Amino acid sequence: MTYLAKSPWIIHYDASSCNGCDIEILACLTPMYDVERFGIINTGNPKHADIFVVTGSINEANREVIQNIYNQMPDPKVVVAVGICACSGGVFRECYNIAGGIDKLIPVDVYVPGCAARPESIIDGIVTALGVLEEKRKNRVSSPMVTDHDHKAHHKHAEGGAQ
């Protein structure tokens, strides 16, 4: 990928992160790292967004919010899991209110490790996501609607995995 055809907009949601990754995502938008040079803007509206950046892991309260945001985003869409908590649960994976990484609930395209993920690696992850986005746009990939039924299946899977 040598150039960008579109200006991708991101939507950021803090699932159950400690804030560390969230403030690093915000730091990406500021003069030092400045992702706006790729045309990337942080939007608050899921219907304006191409890339869903999630930090932190799934818990009982935010399940529905993540599903809502994901389902409302137009196709093609890409999900970036930022930070080790979003990838696998991280240091909190054994907490009683943590069901695991974001991929237990919605399909994840790019994983950005780190605790907290550094701005450089977040930018790298988002640029990788741009490639995925372009691919999906060319192939007209449509994303699945994540429903409640799915999440129960995922939840069972998560419980099985923990044992």
Add this chain to the structure above:
Amino acid sequence: MSKQITVPFGPQHPVLPEPLHLDLVLEDEKVVDVIPTIGYVHRGLEKLVEKREFTEYVFIAERICGICSFIHSQTYVQGIEQIMGLEVPERAQYLRTIWSEYSRLHSHLLWLGLFADSMGFESVFMNAWRLREHILDDLEATTGGRVIQGVCKVGGVRRDISPEKLDEMVRGLKGMEHELQDLSKVFLHDNSIQHRLRGIGVLSKEDAYQLGAVGPSARGSGVAIDIRETGYAAFGKINFKPVVEYEGDCYARCAVRVKEMFTSIDIIEQCAKKIPDGPVDMKVTGAPDGEYFSRAEQPRGEVIHYIKGNGKKNLVRHRVRTPTFTNIPPLVTLLKGCDLADVPVIVLTIDPCIGCAER
């Protein structure tokens, strides 16, 4: 009487990087009631003390929140050290003080940026965060981490700062001071900012005290509580005065934070002058047996870590009372009677840190 409607604010809201949910009951444009809902970031990390040894748990305590990370780990290890009766080397105490003031600087600059953004002042947001990067550079150079430092341990700290680096840090802060002055001029004297802040969201001194406001939210209303005055770490040997404002409105809370940045720089300077030579850690044997309430002043106010051990490697109980949690009742009072358009600004003046509040 006009019809009441309920407008949800959050959990996913452009002005908040974190999920806080408020149900705003409106009568026309006026907020008449506020019902907060929390729990979106609850992880249940206090129960992990049963699975992690008390020395490993420092890392979990640090990850209660990514903004006040250093001070959380500091408060936790101070509690453990008190129970075990450890005399931590003086140099380590000074280093902890320096790093905790650096955290305060980075947190206040972060807040000033977000606050400006909530008023639509995008360029000030960018400028505040540009200055914050200098602070993070120093934190990274001395601890190895930008936002999660992992430098505190039971019995001391993991890294030392060389005298040359300390000089360089103080010189860097001095050089930054005039840029901070420029930034604070905007917050303290700019016409449009005053228009948004003066007389908005007033918390009286009585209310602040009765509802348990802490930190800048309390000090903005004239309640002079600053846990640093109890003299934990090296604060007992440093001369400083807590910043107190008396109006109790959004402007006062903002002014407290702006002025506290300069206090922090002053404290770091004093520490760099007074820091003694010596070791930075000590050998720790055994396990804590007993209980202790450990208190410290975070950028957002007083934090309390309750620690109980029974002489085994795993603690029995760890309980945290964070400043944002105690600042939610004052927030509800502040919001009643305000305009809907002022809600984001007022919510930000208590500097909500949901990661802390829900753990």
